[in-house]
Amino acid sequence: MLHLKKSAMAALAVGLLASTSAMAQQRTLTYYADYDPIPLAAMEELIAEFEAANPDIDVVLQNFDHEGYKTAIRNFLTTDAPDLANWYAGNRMAPFVNSGQFMDVSDVWAENGLYDSLGSAAASMTIDGKQWGIPYTYYQWGIYYNKDAYAAAGVDVPSTWEEFVANCEAFDAAGIDCLTTGTSALWPGAGIFDYMNLRTNGYEYHMALTSGEVAWTDQGVRDTFANWAQIQPYITENHAALDWQDAAALLVQGKAANYVMGNFAVGVFKEGGMTNDNLGFMPFPTINPDVARAEEAPTDTIHIPAGATNVEDAKTFLAFIASADAQTKLNAAIGQLPINSGSTVGDDPFIQAGFELLSSTEGGIAQFFDRDAPAEMAKIGMEGFQEFMVLPENLDDILERLEQARQRIYN
Amino acid sequence: MSMTSTQQETQTRSWWRQNQQRITPWLFLAPGLLMFIIYVIWPIFSSFRLSFFEYDGLGEKVWLGLANYQELFSDRAFKTSLRNNVIWLLMYMLAVPAGLFIAIFLNQTVMGIRIYKSLFFFPFVISQVVVGLMFAWFYAPNFGLFYKVIEFFTGKGIAVLADPHLATYGIIAAGLWPQIAYCMILYLTGLNNVAPDQIEAARLDGAKGLKMLWYVVLPQLRPATFIAVVVTVIGALRSFDLVSIMTNGGPFGSTRVLSYYMYEQALSEYGYRMGYGAAIAVVLFAIMMVFISGFIWKMVRDEREGN
Numbered sequence: 001m002l003h004l005k006k007s008a009m010a011a012l013a014v015g016l017l018a019s020t021s022a023m024a025q026q027r028t029l030t031y032y033a034d035y036d037p038i039p040l041a042a043m044e045e046l047i048a049e050f051e052a053a054n055p056d057i058d059v060v061l062q063n064f065d066h067e068g069y070k071t072a073i074r075n076f077l078t079t080d081a082p083d084l085a086n087w088y089a090g091n092r093m094a095p096f097v098n099s100g101q102f103m104d105v106s107d108v109w110a111e112n113g114l115y116d117s118l119g120s121a122a123a124s125m126t127i128d129g130k131q132w133g134i135p136y137t138y139y140q141w142g143i144y145y146n147k148d149a150y151a152a153a154g155v156d157v158p159s160t161w162e163e164f165v166a167n168c169e170a171f172d173a174a175g176i177d178c179l180t181t182g183t184s185a186l187w188p189g190a191g192i193f194d195y196m197n198l199r200t201n202g203y204e205y206h207m208a209l210t211s212g213e214v215a216w217t218d219q220g221v222r223d224t225f226a227n228w229a230q231i232q233p234y235i236t237e238n239h240a241a242l243d244w245q246d247a248a249a250l251l252v253q254g255k256a257a258n259y260v261m262g263n264f265a266v267g268v269f270k271e272g273g274m275t276n277d278n279l280g281f282m283p284f285p286t287i288n289p290d291v292a293r294a295e296e297a298p299t300d301t302i303h304i305p306a307g308a309t310n311v312e313d314a315k316t317f318l319a320f321i322a323s324a325d326a327q328t329k330l331n332a333a334i335g336q337l338p339i340n341s342g343s344t345v346g347d348d349p350f351i352q353a354g355f356e357l358l359s360s361t362e363g364g365i366a367q368f369f370d371r372d373a374p375a376e377m378a379k380i381g382m383e384g385f386q387e388f389m390v391l392p393e394n395l396d397d398i399l400e401r402l403e404q405a406r407q408r409i410y411n
Numbered sequence: 412m413s414m415t416s417t418q419q420e421t422q423t424r425s426w427w428r429q430n431q432q433r434i435t436p437w438l439f440l441a442p443g444l445l446m447f448i449i450y451v452i453w454p455i456f457s458s459f460r461l462s463f464f465e466y467d468g469l470g471e472k473v474w475l476g477l478a479n480y481q482e483l484f485s486d487r488a489f490k491t492s493l494r495n496n497v498i499w500l501l502m503y504m505l506a507v508p509a510g511l512f513i514a515i516f517l518n519q520t521v522m523g524i525r526i527y528k529s530l531f532f533f534p535f536v537i538s539q540v541v542v543g544l545m546f547a548w549f550y551a552p553n554f555g556l557f558y559k560v561i562e563f564f565t566g567k568g569i570a571v572l573a574d575p576h577l578a579t580y581g582i583i584a585a586g587l588w589p590q591i592a593y594c595m596i597l598y599l600t601g602l603n604n605v606a607p608d609q610i611e612a613a614r615l616d617g618a619k620g621l622k623m624l625w626y627v628v629l630p631q632l633r634p635a636t637f638i639a640v641v642v643t644v645i646g647a648l649r650s651f652d653l654v655s656i657m658t659n660g661g662p663f664g665s666t667r668v669l670s671y672y673m674y675e676q677a678l679s680e681y682g683y684r685m686g687y688g689a690a691i692a693v694v695l696f697a698i699m700m701v702f703i704s705g706f707i708w709k710m711v712r713d714e715r716e717g718n
Contacts, residue, residue, distance in 0.1 A: 067680070070680050071678070071680075074468050074469060074683070077469075078469060095467065095469065095683075096469075098470075099467075099469045099470045101469065183661075183662075184658075184659065184661065185659065186659075186661070237552075237570070237573075238552035238553075238570035238573040239573070240570075240572075240573040240661055240662035240663070241550070241551065241552055241570045241571075241572040241573035241658075241662070242552065242573075246551075246553075250553075370681070375680070375681040375682070375683065376681060376682075376684070378681055379675075379681035379682075383661070383663040383664050384663070386661065386662060386663045387662070387663035390573070390575070390662060390663070391575075401487070
């Protein structure tokens with residue numbers, strides 16, 4: 001046993017020596033990320049390709065689990081910064097940009113013509129007129145529905161809000177939840193709010209609201225909630241105790257008809273036994289025909305921390321990740337949408353639908369409530385949305401509370 | 412010459428001799444004390460300090476004075492947390508009589524009593540996280556056992572954790588399960604030490620049932636009762652794991668307790684108000700100190716009386 005251990009140690013030592021001597025001519029590029037297994041494999045493949053093209057750069061990817069990463073990033077940015085780090089677009093990156101933890105990468109955008117090719121995400125990467133990272137993937141939100149449930153209730157897929165509400169009554173009569181959600185983790189409720197508000201008041205108003213320029217007691221917000229109240233009775237009861245996957249199970253079983261969700265949920269629906277034949281996707285129906293259609297598409301991004309040591313190579317890597325080819329490969333593997341307009345999209349019908357939806361959006365693309373609004377406002381807001389869906393009679397109280405929070409937080 | 416040197420020697424030796432009784436305990440305590448100061452005392456004072464600042468963990472600390480505490484007074488989430496902590500404290504006390512009851516019930520000699528005892532003790536051994544998950548599934552809407560049973564009898568299930576009025580009680584019930592087991596084991600060991608001759612004497616005097624329990628057994632169990640109350644109070648005040656596992660403080664913040672609210676404000680995904688979190692921690696610390704100093708005062712008094 002002891003002998004075995006010793007020889008293993010020796011082998012390890014030799015291996016270490018060999019690898020350090022091989023790395024001697026290479027420059028190390030450290031990259032901290034929070035990928036799930038499938039995206040991780042895809043990214044590792046891309047990194048291998050990048051290293052083959054740049055033999056003098058060695059990318060060391062350190063992967064964290066999702067939730068842990070959100071806490072860890074605050075620590076490592078200030079103490080032991082990597083050369084590259086994953087994060088999110090929109091207001092979610094504002095704390096790091098404002099405290100000088102992220103590096104301005106506008107030069108990467110300018111030199112590689114990214115204002116053109118990544119144009120659809122430029123706005124969400126811009127703070128103070130500069131770009132602070134590179135977006136590499138996004139995915140659409142919308143309504144996923146069970147075609148069998150529609151058949152059981154004998155109704156057609158709606159195109160307007162009135163039809164959607166009318167359908168809800170038919171679903172109710174058939175004992176099916178018209179709209180399902182699981183708000184145990186709060187954020188799924190924000191998806192519904194975002195769409196209600198985008199469809200009622202439009203993109204500009206929604207952005208003004210999430211950036212604190214509009215009062216929560218404003219008439220526009222009240223209109224949004226008034227529309228929401230029309231479908232509130234038809235939302236799955238007890239959603240406050242359900243995880244989003246539990247609600248997905250209701251949709252799969254045909255106990256619920258519609259689910260406002262992001263495209264990542266398709267995997268869960270299909271694991272539950274749904275196929276392209278009975279799983280449908282539709283854009284959130286039009287409520288106010290006067291506002292331009294806006295959509296929700298959270299964007300994932302890579303940044304260079306201010307404390308990075310190998311900035312030159314980090315910028316090379318960002319330019320590589322921004323390229324049409326790299327984004328095509330990465331997003332084909334993870335089943336999401338590339339941002340580069342020169343990329344090609346996978347032939348999955350839901351990806352295709354999302355691509356069509358987002359590329360024809362004239363109103364604007366929102367990131368998601370908890371990325372557009374500052375963290376604290378997001379938390380209080382999402383609690384308010386959950387409360388509204390359980391106790392709609394508390395609306396005045398909720399809006400009053402959100403308004404107080406707005407006045408405190410945005411100061 | 413030689414005389415003076417031996418004199419000096421005896422002098423130094425006698426200094427150590429004279430004082431070693433006093434010094435030795437401190438030498439033995441030093442490593443523990445050092446750790447206690449670094450990991451307990453210092454963080455307490457640094458929390459106090461932090462509670463006067465606004466700090467997001469990244470930027471500059473901004474001096475606020477008492478503003479964090481002022482905000483606490485008008486913060487409804489804080490009031491909810493405080494109220495829930497009181498509910499926890501009151502409901503958790505049920506663990507003491509329930510533990511006593513089970514201990515008396517199990518304090519008999521029949522075949523396989525050890526197995527029954529260990530089965531009753533079992534919930535205390537498993538992690539709070541597991542307890543929380545089990546109860547969350549027990550209450551779960553649509554498939555949970557509790558939900559199904561209620562649905563069977565009344566035709567409509569109750570999703571305990573989705574109801575803002577019931578959720579806290581649902582979590583406390585989950586917490587009581589291991590806590591009762593803890594109190595039970597304290598009483599079981601206490602019952603072993605009840606003097607048989609006193610029971611015998613009481614029986615000769617005709618004491619039975621509740622009277623026997625109240626006037627003869629319980630007074631002898633006072634040390635066990637004291638410990639049971641202490642661990643239950645502290646257990647109720649530091650309740651965090653179950654809230655975090657079962658509801659995350661929801662639905663819409665109705666099951667928050669102070670420790671969870673502190674974590675939410677200071678360290679969670681949407682938090683990073685370190686100063687505000689520290690202010691909540693200071694309030695929780697003050698509440699705990701009321702109980703802890705009471706307990707310590709009683710222990711010191713008992714010790715003095717005992718000697």
